Amino acid sequence: MTPPGATPDPAAGIPEVNDNGFETIFGPALLDLLEELIDRRVDERIGRSSVTWLTPAQVGDRLGLSRRQVYRLLDSDEIPSTRWGTARRVKESDLG
Numbered sequence: 001m002t003p004p005g006a007t008p009d010p011a012a013g014i015p016e017v018n019d020n021g022f023e024t025i026f027g028p029a030l031l032d033l034l035e036e037l038i039d040r041r042v043d044e045r046i047g048r049s050s051v052t053w054l055t056p057a058q059v060g061d062r063l064g065l066s067r068r069q070v071y072r073l074l075d076s077d078e079i080p081s082t083r084w085g086t087a088r089r090v091k092e093s094d095l096g
Contacts (some may be wrong), residue, residue, distance in 0.1 A: 052092040053082075059090050 054062070059079065060070045073079040074088055079095070081088045 007057070026051055054092055054095075056081075059095065062095060072079040 049088065056067060056070045059065070060067055063070070065073075070079070071088075074081045074090070079090055081090045083089075
């Protein structure tokens with residue numbers, strides 16, 4: 001491994017160390033592509049996509065319901081919801 005700040009010797013096949021401290025034998029274009037793909041996968045897993053997620057308070061505002069009424073509908077599965085830890089979220093598209 002080439003120490004940070006050292007000049008790698010391409011003829012010796014020693015990998016470069018990028019700014020993040022990761023060794024790489026890939027070019028910057030491939031690294032950019034890999035980072036973009038990883039970011040997209042993370043976005044899909046944590047819900048940052050084209051789906052709009054609403055809090056129960058936002059659902060209540062849109063439907064003209066109290067917080068308690070919204071939670072009753074969520075608990076009875078009349079409104080589908082997802083739990084993110086202790087938080088509940090509703091897909092905007094599930095409201096109709």
